[in-house]
Amino acid sequence: MSIDVAETEQGYVLCVGLSLEACGEVARLVKDQAVVVAAADTDGARALLASDRPRHGAPEPRGEVARPPTLTLIQRGPLRVDLAVREVSIAGRLLHLSQREFDLLAALASEIERVWSFAELTSRVWNTGYLGAPDVVTSAVKRLRKRLEPGTGLEIASVRGIGYRLMVPA
Template sequence: MSIDVADTDRGYVLCVGLPLEACSEVARLMGNQAVVVAAADTDGARALLGGDRVEWSHAGVAAAPPDPPPRKPSRVGALQRGPLRVDLGTREVTIAGRRVHLSTREFDLLVALASEMDRVWSFAELTVHVWHTGYLGDPDTVTSAVKRLRKRLAAVGGLEVASVRGIGYRLLVPS
């Protein structure tokens, strides 16, 4: 499917990467002045608008999400938080000397949570930091990964990934 601007005498507002609630609010505010179209990402927007024939302009874009940060080169060293030790070079995790086997995403999630112990990580921050994509308003991906990480950590004990209702998660490590 693609959009043909000649199909309507109204203009278009293209919401790229915004949660559906935000797109609905834009549509409500625009009323009958424009057609509001939602796309999950720039590739979807390009497909809707006819691919490479479209000239892209950022003028007038009010609510575009920030681009995710570039992937950082692998770090060497380790994070030590109480009984938790995360070796960033070998990607190994131990709790009180017991090895914990984690998937790539589980490891990256744990590194994010352990990197700043005194803060709550929002769903959006974890999505950008761990998955290196923009947050589209659906916390299910983060929630599922946290559920798997909690299961792995529970097998060893000593750590807790605590929920902060409606905000995100934080890592609790005993002293």
């Protein structure tokens, strides 16, 4: 990748739809020659460009970000999440999950029926700032929903435009 920026002016590099890791790589390549601005999509880029000046650094998640629980075992109805050994079981049957699926379910189970925003889940599960595109979270939720066995009463409910919450039978 070759980036030329005039030495008399500090330029901007606009990264649209890239992960924060990719934006960080661009920032490393341009060093002091330009400010790197990250936007989730073209609408976000237009909003950033229309503002007085772009924000520097990683975007801050909207709202307060929940911190990981200090407990090591979460029991919610038939769901058991053992954080110490990273195992999940439903009604005694072990459920095999990927790292992200486990972290997502652990976050949702830590406070059942609480609505978790896309920004909170992105920060907690992916350890990165939220850029306004919920696709990564939505895809992970779809995969996790497929793994949850029907008939257990466990449901990951969508809260349109906000995020998700875990519903557990009483």
